[in-house]
Structures are given as C-alpha cells and as structure tokens.
Amino acid sequence: MDSEFYIVSRKQDVRLALTQEQFKELKRARKRLSSAYAISHKHRLVLSNYKLILEAMRSLGEQYARQDDIKAIEDGKARLNANINNYVLSARIFTSQLKRHVQTCVPQDRELVNVLSRKMESEYKRSFAFRFIDSLYDYVAHYGLSIHTIKMKTEMKQNDAGLFERLYYINAFIEKDYIGGPAEFRASVFDEVSGTLDLIKMLTTFNQSLKRLHDQAMELIQDVFVKANELVNEFIGVFVSEYGNEHANLFVVHGTRMSSDKVYDTFPISMYVNNHNFGREYV
Template identity: 25%
Template sequence: MCYLKYRLTINAAGRSPVLEIDEEKFNSIVTALNQLSAAMAIEEKYELLIGNYLDLEKEVLNVTAEDILYSSSEYSGFFDIRLACNKRIVNLLTSTKLYIDQIQQHTKICVPDSSSKVKAFFSKEYDENFEYRFMEALRNYVQHRGLAVHATKHGSRWLPPEENRLMECGTKIFSHKSELENDKAFKKAVVNEMNGNVELISTTRKYVESINYVHIQIRGLIEESVKNSRELIEGVISSYEDSNNGHSLGLCATAYESGEPIDTIIKRVQVFLDWDNVRIKLESKNRKLTNLSRRYVTGNCL
C-alpha cells in the first residue's frame, strides 16, 4: 500500500529547502487557497458588473455631448443612439445575471452554511424595491424576447431659469409600458406596478445600489473565513522564507508518493498571495454606494 507524503518546496530548477508537512496541514493550505479564490471570484464578478454600469452612464453622457454638437432629426441618428444604449443595458444585465447566479456557490466555499442567508439578502432587495423587481423582469425579457430601450429623449433648460446663463442638456432612455404589457412573457405583476414608461438610468442606479448593498453584506458574511485563510497562507510563506533566506517565489505545497527514480506527484498547489492582493484592492476600490440613486453627473460649473 502506498502512503502519501506532503512537502513545501520551490517548484523550480536548482536546490531549495524541503519542508515536510502532514496531511492536515496540506489540506488546510488547499482549503485556504480555495476560499481566497472564491472571495476573489466574488470581487471579480462585482467589478465586471460595476464596470458595465459605469459604461452605461458614460454612454449616456457621450450621447448628450454628441447631440450638442451634431443634433440631427434623422431616424438613423435616433436608431444609433438607441442601439448604443441597448448594448450597454444588455451588458449590464448580463453581468448582473452572472453575479447573482454564481455568487451563492462562491460564498458557500467560504462559509458552507451561507446559502439561505445569501438568498435572503437578494430577496429583501427584491421585495422592497420596485426598481430591483423591474430590472430583474427586464433582464429575463432581454434574454428571451426583445430589447430594453424603446425610446430616447434629449432635453435642455436654461440655468438659472430667470437669467439664462447656462444651458443644461441631458438624455433619458425609456422602456415603454405598452411594449412590455403586450408581451405575455413579461412578468405581469411588475407591469401592473409601472406608472407609465420607466426611465432606465435612474432605475438602473437604484438597481445597482441594491446589488451593492447585497455585495457589502456578503463581504461581511465571509470576512472572518477569508481573513483566517489569508493569515494561514501568510504563515506558511513566512515559515518557508525563514528556511530559504527570505525567498518564496515558486513555493508549492505538494502531495506525492515516494518512488524510484522519481516521486509521483498526486497534487500540487502554488502558495503565493499576489493575486489575493488584487482582491484586497478591489474591496478598497468598490466600497458601499451611498445614495447612488440620488446622484448624477453634470458639466455645470459648481
């Protein structure tokens, strides 16, 4: 019968110290790396989502700026604007679908009994916010039936009104109730909540704000587990560096069977934290969004 052995060493040509470890230590390293990887996946998918939201906001600002310069009443111009906005909305809705569908399995790796809590986070936002319910229904509609943006509208006004010193210009995009209520696949309960056409930018801001709120709660849920996992890997790296003049580049934990002329590698995992440093930066970058639905960008002088 063959028995597995476990070690820490540099996976590179040349002589490097070999530290023998037991099975429990090896398994704890693998578990910690899996948990950090899951936490990274959570942050990556949120970064993708928030990046697509930002692209939508930028697209609308770009459309407004172009309308100031190249205002046109031709249908092709309106078509191009609607198509550009639809592309951004589709990208955003696709990334939210990716985030929501996969977040539970990633969280479960970090905290095994977390599924019911994650579901409750999303359910609360769905129950309390029309904008969340609408965007979820719209996502299903976009995936199976039609496009989200049915109309665009450019507007302008003089500011201050009594002085006419600056003209403020803007663009709004809409989903038409008439388009959605005539489609049997669109959720009827959501259609019944619509007070006419839905302006998509303000609705999207509220939707993203809700998802951000869930994301912050998920971070809190896995925080202790992720912290412990990182500390474990830091300890492993530090202990090896103590025996290798402060060097750990290429460090691996290996499960193997002793043999001649060479050992048989059963499993090998790289032990380093550069990639987890990126996760920490993403956490710092993507903080809680406070009152996103009440904010907008303006080119007006403040």
C-alpha cells in the same frame, strides 16, 4: 499512488514539502479566499458596467448635440444597449452566485447562508427596481434590446453671471408597451410596470440593493476569511524565511514522486493574500 505535496515558487526553482493534511488545509483556505474575492470581483464588475453605461449615455448625448456624424450616433445607440446588457448580465451573475460563494466559505454553518437568503428575499420584496432589473435579464436574453427610447432635452438657463447658457440632458427609458406582454417578461413584475421607466433611476436603486447584499455577504464570511488569510500567510512566511522574498509568488502542488511532470492538483496562494486590487477591509 506515490503522492507528494509541496509549495513551489512560480519559477519552479525552490519548493517546500507539505503533509497531506497541510495540503488540504491550504486547499480549503484557498477555496474560501477565492470565493470571498469572487463576491467582490463580481460586485465591482456590476459597478464598472454601470459606469460604462453612464459613459455611453454621455457620449451618445454629445453626438446628438453635435449632429455631425450619423454613424457615430447609430454606433453610440448600439454601444449603450450593449453596456446595459452587460450590466444586466453581470448583475445576474452576482445575484445567482452570491449564496454559493458564501456557502463555500461557511459550508458547516447553514444558518449564515439562510441569513443571506432572507436578505435577498427581503431586497426582492422591498424594491421594485430589484425585481425589474432581475426580470430584465430574461427579457434581454430573449430579445437583445434593453432600452426603447432616448430623450434629449436642452434648456436655456441663466448662470451665476446672469448670462443665458444652454444646458443639455439625456435620459434613457424602458417602455412597457414595447416590452410586449407577460409572455416576454416575468408576469408578476410585468403587472407592476407602469408606462415608462427611467433607466438610470432604476439602476441607481438596484445598485443600492446590490451593495447591501455585498456588504451582508462579506460580513457573514468575515471570520472565515480572516482565518484563511492568516493560514495562507503563515505558510508563505515559512517559505519566504527559508528561501527569501524573491520567492513570494507561490503555488501549492499535489504531484507524484514517480514523475515530475505528473500533477494531480495545483493552485495559487500568493495571489489571494497579496492582492492589491482590494481595500484593506478585505485583506
């Protein structure tokens, strides 16, 4: 196989030759950056789904307060349920992939992964909300329904001007009686459930656990992440100094000299080091 390695601009008009060793270094760096970003992407996915739940609840509460559109109410209930299911799914994606992403960043350091494993076990032990939402995934996957009861409340209260005004509240609940039994839910957690659980309270506490796990994971990979970032930036710097800033969106290619169409491997690099979707702490 007559391989060649190079960095190429997105328009494929200019390229910079690499050695096989440089290609491997870039590939390793890209894998680490990709894993690091995946941790944050997945965490943000959970938080975004949480916001969607709040929006869906707010919207449903307003529909109930208006009482003028039955279809909107029924659609709103389905939408809320869908958003909760998406949240639970995204949370499971985050927790189930977290160790793998860290391991990809620090394959040679087993102890760092063990630190995260212990942290995850600790969150599971200390937080009922963590255990419950984690178990809720299995229930939702089986049954498709995540909440059982919605309660609206309105109260007349005096405002600062001494005038009475009506305040509106909405809450969503998961009820143990409707879950069924240990056959439908993780038995050890099912035994802990007492009666009715307020969804938002559970999710708020669960979010705190996820944030601690996210922060711990990012701390563990910080050194590797910075080095990978520097390495990729270095190659981009060389490319840009050769061809100019208009060629800053770059890709690494393992191809063959025999045919320009034949590509064994290719991956982007600029999208990681010039990623404006995250705060400065990750770049």
